[in-house]
Amino acid sequence: MSGAEAAFAHSQLGIALLAADGRIVRANASLTTLLGIEIGSPIGHEAGVWVEDDDRAKFEAALLALRKGEMPRTRLTVKCRKADGSSLWVAVGMSAYDEAAGSRGIVLELQDVSDWRRSEDELSWVQTHLLQNEKMASIGQLAAGVAHEINNPLGYVYSNLGTLKNYVGDLLQITALFEQAAGAESANDALREAWQQASEKIDVEYLRDDVLALVSESQQGMQRVKKIVQDLKEFSHADAQELRAQADLHAGLDSTLNIVQNEIKYKARIEKNYGKLPMVECVLSQINQVFMNVLINAGQAISDNGVIRIASGIDGDHVWVDISDDGNGIEPGNLKRIFDPFFTTKPVGVGTGLGLSLSYSIMQKHHGRIEVESTVGEGTRFRIRLPIKAD
């Protein structure tokens, strides 16, 4: 056996030689082991058949580029399907060589990189979540400090607006009386004149209509500020001040559904597919808040005639609840930011941008997770995972 033959036969890399027509002419033992197929069986097949559908186009495009001589070699990572149906990540090196005049062969070297890929995924998960946790911690601190400063002026402005509304009502009654008096037969000329002049200068009719509306609108504005500050305060309150208890998540889901039904029932129907869940140790009021935020978002993502599916089940020492909708879906660019405080795509006044970040923070304090998958035009799925026993 020549050195080259020995290297081919004993290399730990899976190696295949492709003829000009793209079919495999030779493959070593490592390749067949890697793909879990019988020795000799790849011969005559195109290499692309072992590549998963999602990556095949990319794979074929690279082969084509090499064959055309656009580049001498390249390297890419694709997902491959083994003979037993399982899949693995493979780093593929591709090198073109001149087989005969005008005909280019290709050497493929395959290496299983599933383990690297997994740890890489894990690492990036940990990284984004560390970052997110840090964001949550700082928003909590900020909230505690800011809430006090805002609540003071908020307290008296809000209360004053209520009093102002009463005052204005009283003043309007008095002006009405005055107008009546000035318009009466018995009124003296000076009074009548004074009223006429004043009402010409000031558009009394308009003022009367507008002043109460003005106060009401201001009250609505303050109501919104109040809600935001309250939501913000929840961040610092989401700590373990409330006691955890054994709770029935299905009961929690059902009672939350009752609350949000008004927002949903005209647009979507609910399909429940509950599994069997044990009692879960948690602060149910907080978990319900998570359900509520996700359900309201699901409802808002649906324009009409949609379906919201709720499923649940056990996975080892965790339980999971899936809430999915067939609504608009989330743009990939936004998907990374949905848990960020104050991030919202809703129109002004509809959302505070704190619902999901608060949910995130609640799940984090429960040592659980909230995960999202979404495709634009198809819908969104949130998965909520909770440990059955708190630590």
Added chain:
Amino acid sequence: MYRFLLVDDEINVSKALRRLLLNNAITPHLPEFTVTIHDSPEQALCWAADHKVDVVISDYRMPVMDGVTFLTRIKEVQPDTALLLLSANADMEGVTRAINEVGIFRFLSKPWNDSQLKGAVADALKSQALLLENRRLADEVRLQRGVITKHELELKRLEETSPGITRVRWSDDGGVLLEP
């Protein structure tokens, strides 16, 4: 006529509270009263040394002296006053201290709900009236049984209307001190 004392370092809070208390459009209605406002707890203490107060509503977080300390000292001079704490941040420590150390009547949070706040003041007056009525009856019984004298009862009454009047403070040189 009842007297309410409002203490908050942010004077606009007290002003808004006064408006709210005086506004008859907001229920419940309160019996007749006057309102005194202070933006410094120390000044409020000086004032309370010789003015009878029925209800105190105090802020929690104030410079120099916090609300719990302030209410504790009010209670030393006027033990029968109903104490309410109004706070913008309900931290557990503050609430615990207010309840355990001072025995406040209500803990209210900012921003407050107008009718709830007024209701709390009305409730405070009611429970205080009950307490005082109880004590008056008990004193009457003691008087009948000869446990206390008319003189002692009168002193007690005086002390209730003008706190500190029955205790004379002497200075080192033998003079009588009028300021607390």
